[in-house]
Amino acid sequence: MAPSHPPSPRVELARAKVNLALHVTGQRSDGYHLLESLVVFPQIGDRIALESSEKLELVLEGPFARDIEGPAEANLILKAVRSFAERAGLPCPDIRLTLTKRLPVSSGIGGGSSDAATTLRLLEDFTGTYLPEEELHALALSLGADVPVCLIPEPQIMRGIGDELATGPDLPACGIVLVNPKAGVSTPEVFRSMTRRDNPALPLVPESFDTLSQLTGYLASCRNDMQDAAIQLCGRIGDVLSVLKADSRIDLARMSGSGATCFGLCEPEHAPDIERSLRADHPEWWIASGPLS
Ligand SMILES: C[C@@](CO)(OP(=O)(O)O)[C@H](O)COP(=O)(O)OP(=O)(O)OC[C@H]1O[C@@H](n2ccc(N)nc2=O)[C@H](O)[C@@H]1O
Ligand SMILES: Nc1ncnc2c1ncn2[C@@H]1O[C@H](COP(=O)(O)OP(=O)(O)O)[C@@H](O)[C@H]1O
CATH class of the missing domain: 3.30.70.890 (GHMP kinase, C-terminal domain)
Structure with missing residues (x-):
């Protein structure tokens, strides 16, 4: 019999979010600002790998891993896993997520937000549970204002506090x-x-x-x-x-x-x-x- 190998991890690029234009047009009574932004996602990002494990765990590596502050539980990736499982009515999955942190932290290109959004997409595929888009959007927003836009890493026009999204323009080679x-x-x-x-x-x-x-x-x-x-x-x-x-x-x-x-x-x-x-x-x-x- 051929030796059995563990299935290879699912790997995704969590792309940087770039605000090509960012207009701040007002402020809500809760303090959050109203934005109008043209957002794009170049082919530059963090790497996230998901594989089965004995328990839920997060491994951090890469040049900027040390700059992520706080305990693992505060990491947007683990927050995304726990929120997804709760919203989908599933037990918390036994998976190992390995983040190769290549984007600088707290740097205006939404590395953490993109990590969270990419984790949600990986979880959908891993569990075979696809939440209705509005539910996934609401879940993403509960993780951060920039997380919903990162669910679809394509040109988008973002309004509201980051929660109102529309398809962005076709772009030239650039x-x-x-x-x-x-x-x-x-x-x-x-x-x-x-x-x-x-x-x-x-x-x-x-x-x-x-x-x-x-x-x-x-x-x-x-x-x-x-x-x-x-x-x-x-x-x-x-x-x-x-x-x-x-x-x-x-x-x-x-x-x-x-x-x-x-x-x-x-x-x-x-x-x-x-x-x-x-x-x-x-x-x-x-x-x-x-x-x-
Ligand atoms: C400014 C933007 C533009 O895309 O990008 P980054 O600089 O973070 O990349 C985002 O709106 C950042 O979104 P995000 O970083 O997810 O924000 P959150 O975690 O939800 O909020 C962090 C804090 O930023 C402020 N905040 C955030 C979004 C918003 N529309 N108005 C705000 O005033 C609030 O003080 C909030 O407490
Ligand atoms: N997976 C993650 N990657 C980066 N930062 C994270 C992550 N999870 C939580 N954080 C925290 O989120 C905050 C914002 O990080 P980041 O998303 O990189 O900012 P920005 O949107 O300005 O680029 C930091 O305080 C960081 O410690």
């Missing part, structure tokens, strides 16, 4: 370079430091952008309303943006989310070269590049 000066900024602190919360809405998003210049032309009419407050709290964000803006191969540079990660958009073939030259000049920064979608 490269993206992500840069973090290895500084974590606290999302609530950046929201608190903003001087204005009633900024103008996102301009109407077309159904598709056929060329990179159409995309960057549109984005130039948009903003990240958290950027100035984040730079006030962390001057290194301003340094990153100055370097990205000075590179003639980069068509648009901006901060994502509450920072400190910034992005540059470019022709796809320039992305690896830009990454290489940034690494040579700034070995202290975290830098990644890839296709935008």
Whole structure:
């Protein structure tokens, strides 16, 4: 008889969430801010593997594993597992989840949110239990405002506090370079430091952008309303943006989310070269590049 091997783990990329534009248009009475954002998911992310085990366990590895604060139970991955089992009426599954943390933590690219959303999708496949989309969306929202958008890692327009989602535009071939000066900024602190919360809405998003210049032309009419407050709290964000803006191969540079990660958009073939030259000049920064979608 052939030797039996344990089934290979299910592996997914939990993609970074990038806010190409982020307008803060108001604040609810509970303190949460109203946002309008064009969100994309480049092919850059954490790795999550799920396999059967004797008990529920989370293994953390990768370059940024040590930066995740708090006990394992506070990790959004385990919170996602427990909430999913409860909502689906299932016992807590005996699985080992291995997170290879490649995205910097607290960095405006929703690493934790994407990990949680990807775990929910992996659990659906593992258990064969598919919750109705509205229930999965509500469960995701209970884990964090950015988790619902990460359930569908495709271009989306996000409104409300992150809970109102619409399909985003078709995007042209485009490269993206992500840069973090290895500084974590606290999302609530950046929201608190903003001087204005009633900024103008996102301009109407077309159904598709056929060329990179159409995309960057549109984005130039948009903003990240958290950027100035984040730079006030962390001057290194301003340094990153100055370097990205000075590179003639980069068509648009901006901060994502509450920072400190910034992005540059470019022709796809320039992305690896830009990454290489940034690494040579700034070995202290975290830098990644890839296709935008
Ligand atoms: C700012 C954004 C933009 O995409 O991205 P990140 O910087 O986190 O990547 C998100 O709205 C972040 O979403 P997320 O990080 O999931 O937020 P949560 O955990 O739900 O909330 C953390 C804290 O941020 C504030 N918060 C969050 C979302 C929102 N729409 N308004 C807020 O005021 C609240 O003070 C809340 O206590
Ligand atoms: N799986 C996870 N990955 C990253 N951070 C996590 C995770 N689970 C919980 N956290 C906590 O969530 C907070 C926000 O992390 P993260 O999602 O990386 O922020 P951001 O959305 O700003 O990029 C941090 O305080 C971190 O310790």
